[in-house]
Amino acid sequence: MNRMKQNGSNAIGNMTHRVIALLAVALFAVSASRAQVTVTARLDSVQFYVGQQDGLELQVSMPAGRALQMPVLKKGMEIIPNVEIVEVGKLDTVFMNDGNQWQITQRYIITAWDSAFYYLPPLQVRVDTSEYESKALAFKVYTLDVDTLNADRFFSPREIQDLPFAWEDWQQIAYGMLVLLPLVALIVGMGILIKKGKPIFRIIRRKKKVPAHQVAISEIERLKEQRTWAKEDSKEYYTLLTDTLRTYIQERYGFSAMEMTSSEIIERLMNESDEKSLLELKEIFRTADLVKFAKWSTQINENDANLMAALQYVNETKVEEDPNARPEPEIIKETDKQRQMQVGIMRAVIVLSALGICAIIGSIVWRLYEMFA
Numbered sequence: 001m002n003r004m005k006q007n008g009s010n011a012i013g014n015m016t017h018r019v020i021a022l023l024a025v026a027l028f029a030v031s032a033s034r035a036q037v038t039v040t041a042r043l044d045s046v047q048f049y050v051g052q053q054d055g056l057e058l059q060v061s062m063p064a065g066r067a068l069q070m071p072v073l074k075k076g077m078e079i080i081p082n083v084e085i086v087e088v089g090k091l092d093t094v095f096m097n098d099g100n101q102w103q104i105t106q107r108y109i110i111t112a113w114d115s116a117f118y119y120l121p122p123l124q125v126r127v128d129t130s131e132y133e134s135k136a137l138a139f140k141v142y143t144l145d146v147d148t149l150n151a152d153r154f155f156s157p158r159e160i161q162d163l164p165f166a167w168e169d170w171q172q173i174a175y176g177m178l179v180l181l182p183l184v185a186l187i188v189g190m191g192i193l194i195k196k197g198k199p200i201f202r203i204i205r206r207k208k209k210v211p212a213h214q215v216a217i218s219e220i221e222r223l224k225e226q227r228t229w230a231k232e233d234s235k236e237y238y239t240l241l242t243d244t245l246r247t248y249i250q251e252r253y254g255f256s257a258m259e260m261t262s263s264e265i266i267e268r269l270m271n272e273s274d275e276k277s278l279l280e281l282k283e284i285f286r287t288a289d290l291v292k293f294a295k296w297s298t299q300i301n302e303n304d305a306n307l308m309a310a311l312q313y314v315n316e317t318k319v320e321e322d323p324n325a326r327p328e329p330e331i332i333k334e335t336d337k338q339r340q341m342q343v344g345i346m347r348a349v350i351v352l353s354a355l356g357i358c359a360i361i362g363s364i365v366w367r368l369y370e371m372f373a
Contacts, residue, residue: 037062041134049144056108069126082114115143176360183353190346212251213318219244238288280309
């Protein structure tokens with residue numbers, strides 16, 4: 001029985017020693033981990049004058065891969081009363097011990113606005129979930145003595161000097177004016193076109209013109225196919241025939257044959273056509289005038305003869321087309337829908353141009369303000 005009690009006591013003792021050993025190892029690991037993180041703060045100078053800038057460096061050394069949170073210090077912030085952060089530098093990281101240790105440095109530029117002895121409290125950082133801090137710092141700020149009563153003794157009064165002309169000062173304004181003037185001209189021009197209702201964009205295509213003799217021959221051939229009704233309606237038949245000839249003569253010889261009488265056309269062609277073809281043309285016009293104005297009745301063979309005479313006259317007086325002639329430009333008239341679309345596009349361009357003008361004018365005014373304010 002005593003032996004069993006002794007064995008139980010030994011087991012409890014061994015377990016207690018193991019727990020104590022594990023706790024010691026854990027505490028050692030934690031202390032070792034914390035010992036691996038160091039935070040150092042230093043000043044470039046511990047004394048300087050009011051308004052002078054000084055460097056503050058915060059350096060953290062820690063194991064690689066740990067999460068670091070630096071103190072939130074921003075430009076313009078007072079780190080303590082009358083001590084302001086002028087500039088915040090970028091983080092600088094140095095890898096040590098084959099990359100197992102990181103050394104991270106943050107630089108700040110500080111200045112003071114009053115002479116005094118300042119105490120800078122410790123700066124805190126966070127590594128993972130643990131907080132660490134640097135040592136406190138102290139520095140002295142002095143006032144620079146200025147002899148305000150005898151300033152002329154050092155610098156004599158000087159006259160204000162005019163600055164020489166520099167193209168860089170006016171470059172932005174000049175470029176702005178170069179862009180501004182075309183935009184104004186564009187808006188004015190488009191406004192005039194909209195007001196007068198003139199086309200904004202013209203669609204022009206080159207179309208090969210059909211020769212006058214081909215048009216006349218095609219029309220005569222069409223009448224030839226429809227000559228069955230010529231006996232019943234001779235007036236309509238000869239009106240179409242003479243109109244075809246008048247159109248051909250007008251295009252061929254370049255005078256307004258559609259507005260002239262038959263005798264005026266013949267007289268005008270006396271020096272243009274040979275006598276035989278002119279006699280045949282004269283006979284066609286004479287027959288047509290009798291049919292239209294004297295209610296003359298013609299026979300089918302007479303109609304066929306006049307039709308063939310007209311075809312022969314066109315073939316004898318035609319001018320062959322130049323194969324090297326360039327197609328003549330033809331302006332395509334715009335529809336109402338196209339007009340509305342063009343006006344909409346133009347108004348959008350005017351609005352965008354106006355916004356651009358406002359932006360350019362604003363930029364020019366701001367530049368002038370910076371130069372002379």
